[in-house]
Amino acid sequence: MKKCYLFLWFAVLLLSSHAYTQNIKLKVSDNKRFIITDKDKPFVWVGDTAWELFHKLNREEATEYLTTRAKQGFTVIQAVVLAELDGLRVPNPYGEIPLHDFSPEKPNEKYFEHVDFIVNKAEELGLVIGMLPTWGDKLYSLHPGAGPVVFNRNNAAVFGEFLGKRYENKPIVWILGGDRNVDSFEVLEIWRAMAAGLRKGDKGKHLISFHPRGGASSSYSLHNEDWLDFNMYQSGHAFRYNKVYQYATNDYLLRPTKPFVDGEPAYEDLSIRFWEDTDWQAALAENGIVKDMSYFKKDFFTAHDVRVHAYWDFLSGACGYTYGNNAVWQMFKKGSKPIIACLTDWREALDRPGANDMQHVRKLMEARPVSKIVPDQSLVYGLNGNDSTHIRAAVASDNSFALAYLSVGQSITVVMKKIADKNVVAWWYDPREGTSSKIGEFTNTGLQTFTPPSLGEGNDWVLILDSVTKKYPKP
Incomplete structure (x- = not known):
């Protein structure tokens, strides 16, 4: 009988904890410096860049990925609905593309059922999805990508409302931008329309931010936009000991006061200034993994690098930091062609030292509450x-x-x-x-x-x- 009572007690405890994690709702603190829960508890944004999660992983793989990241103490997973790597043409693992006829007004229900699965699994595990409705190459940009450009003010509003309604009651933070700056007033109007659509669809239940290009902050163009709840900067992949505190200091001093997050710092296992690498494909083994490091003159970012940037960010007033691994963001699988040279595949990369170090960042920011930190x-x-x-x-x-x-x-x-x-x-x-x-x-x-x-x-x-x-x- 005693064993029975103990079992019931543990079951109730587990269920109550599980129920709490399923209802993560976020808001900005009264002093406008931090993100907190609707219970007024500090929320430590320890994110991961999983840009291709919805596009590249099947349900079993996505479950493995999310379960691992939850165990490692991550709190936010950043992923893109209309993905960067030719996400409008190349189907997901189930043969589905996100839009019919390349139209944001014609979402493919089968594709979004897969997105639903991942969002629901993240909710079960107590994770928040930092959801990018689209990568920035689906709008006009000075730095075009695979595209194609499909958005205008009207269909951006429709697509935003569709997403807002669909995920109204899910643990979501909206992240516009997708590695692009606001390169024209027309583009600004499109983002405004999408933000308005999201607000209409989710009844204003979720926070909105904006993910810019490397070396920039959303504050440069959008700080005074009413829909922008918190700023995000991309400190980027150019330097070791990158002066991330300069981005933080800039955003900290702005008025009106808004929280800010380093949404894309240097990725672990990424070649420093990777865009300067030449002929790196010759460095790869048949399975696509790097076998010859001599092709990379500036070395690769390490666990130490990601820790440096994380602690510098938090102690400079950031309310969050997003880790990244080069194999994980692109969900690289052995035998396929990497977008940027990888040292491992995505599954091996989950257990890299820098990823495991993020739980220690979170531990300290909870032990000495991030919501009290003043640079x-x-x-x-x-x-x-x-x-x-x-x-x-x-x-x-x-x-x-x-x-x-x-x-x-x-x-x-x-x-x-x-x-x-x-x-x-x-x-x-x-x-x-x-x-x-x-x-x-x-x-x-x-x-x-x-x-x-x-x-x-x-x-x-x-x-x-x-x-x-x-x-x-x-x-």
Whole structure:
């Protein structure tokens, strides 16, 4: 009998937890800095770029992908309905294309049944879908893609309303843009029409953002648009130790205040400045995987790179960060032709170190709530470089904790008194393992130098300073 009661108790607990995750509804916080749930709980945007998810994976594969990402602590999956890789002509695994006669007013029900399956599976797993209605090459652009261009103001509104109605009660965030900037006033009117259609269809239940090209933010063209709930920038794939904090600082200072997310930073396993690679196809084995690294002069982005950009983003005021892996965004399968050279196929890439490190980012942003983070570089005493030695710092809005990210394990001298207490507790947090160790308790006056446990490339650390009286748990 005792075993029976225990079983029932666990079942109720599991069902109640499951029911909660199925009803994720997001909104902007009152201070306009963060995204929160409708229960007023902080929401940590830890996303993944799965642009070709609806287009390339069958239901079994999609279930494997989503289940893995949920276990790894991801909260948002960014995927495209009218996909980049010739998504209007090349069918999904079930032989279906999304539109009849290339018309956004004639959606193919069979194609959208597959999208429905994936959205529903994500909901079951407690994930939010960052849904791009279309890749940007289906509108006029200075950077055309496979296309074809099919949208105008009228059919954009119709398509938006169709999607809004269909996914009105699902865990969705709308993301317009699709790797394109707003290149004309006509294009601006089309995006406005699509946003209005989405709002009409979903009765305003979901947030809307915009995914621009690399090196740009939605704020550059759209910050004052009423329909844009939060900004998104694409810090891109050009540099290691990319100064993502510059995008963040720009968006943080804008008025009216809006939250912002780094929606496409450097992808793990992507060749740095990949567009400069020449003759890289000769580097591939018969299965399409890279076999000769000598063709790539600038190396590939690593797990360390994605961690650096993630922590720099969050401590600069971003409310979210979207991870990416080069094999996963394109859902590359062995034996097929990669769009950009891959080190693994999509399935192997799911377990890459950078992907697993994202759960540790989320853990810290929940242990010391992201909704309290205020960027504060005055925590750092002395010169602060703009290279790998750059230190990013933040203090809680109630002065109960402070965070500083040290990308190569460099020492930091801290200006104390930032914490509202006579004494502070200091911790080291390991972004590679998600573990922490107590440094000690310190008087909250003057200057204090902290030296991490290890130094050098790949040895990044987070310094945490807590108010003693606040009694925060071990991070």
